[in-house]
Amino acid sequence: MVKVWQARETVLRVADAISVNDTSLLDSQVSSGAIESNVKNLTIVEPEGAIEKIDLLGETSGFQNAELDFKPFGLASISGTLVHPGDEVLEPWAFGDGTAVPSGSPTHHRYQAGDSTSGKTRKAAAFLVNLDDGTDEVTILLNNAYISKLGDRRIASADGHWEQDFEAFCLAKDFYIEYKD
Numbered sequence: 001m002v003k004v005w006q007a008r009e010t011v012l013r014v015a016d017a018i019s020v021n022d023t024s025l026l027d028s029q030v031s032s033g034a035i036e037s038n039v040k041n042l043t044i045v046e047p048e049g050a051i052e053k054i055d056l057l058g059e060t061s062g063f064q065n066a067e068l069d070f071k072p073f074g075l076a077s078i079s080g081t082l083v084h085p086g087d088e089v090l091e092p093w094a095f096g097d098g099t100a101v102p103s104g105s106p107t108h109h110r111y112q113a114g115d116s117t118s119g120k121t122r123k124a125a126a127f128l129v130n131l132d133d134g135t136d137e138v139t140i141l142l143n144n145a146y147i148s149k150l151g152d153r154r155i156a157s158a159d160g161h162w163e164q165d166f167e168a169f170c171l172a173k174d175f176y177i178e179y180k181d
Contacts, residue, residue, distance in 0.1 A: 017124035030128040042080040047172035073172035094147040137180035145170035
């Protein structure tokens with residue numbers, strides 16, 4: 001029978017980017033994070049390696065001569081809907097460190113997109129998705145990922161919860177997928 005993964009068998013962790021090593025499992029390298037379970041509608045897009053056909057002059061064995069041109073792999077991405085837990089979650093990676101307010105004895109943190117410091121202090125994140133049912137396990141890591149979008153904040157319904165879409169990207173070299181043997 002084919003394995004069908006359930007949402008309850010999935011955990012998403014977001015933490016500062018890591019230095020991936022081959023001596024331990026990815027799940028143990030990102031063992032805690034800002035998000036443990038406050039996400040729905042999660043989508044991971046693996047890097048694509050496009051291939052183009054180059055038509056050449058002439059023919060061989062009745063077929064037009066052609067070659068394949070292998071393009072570099074593109075970006076990996078992760079997107080989903082964050083269910084607000086009551087505190088900042090992705091803002092430190094999207095907008096930088098923020099500002100402690102009021103000055104003197106701060107009680108709050110303020111974030112602002114697009115100011116002169118948010119682009120300079122934006123941090124790379126590690127997005128780790130772990131699917132584990134106790135027998136099978138799949139771990140996906142987007143390391144050195146940058147949040148490109150914190151979307152609209154909205155209430156899911158009149159008696160619902162607050163939620164917000166997010167999206168982050170990383171290079172193909174920072175995308176890992178690990179299967180339990």
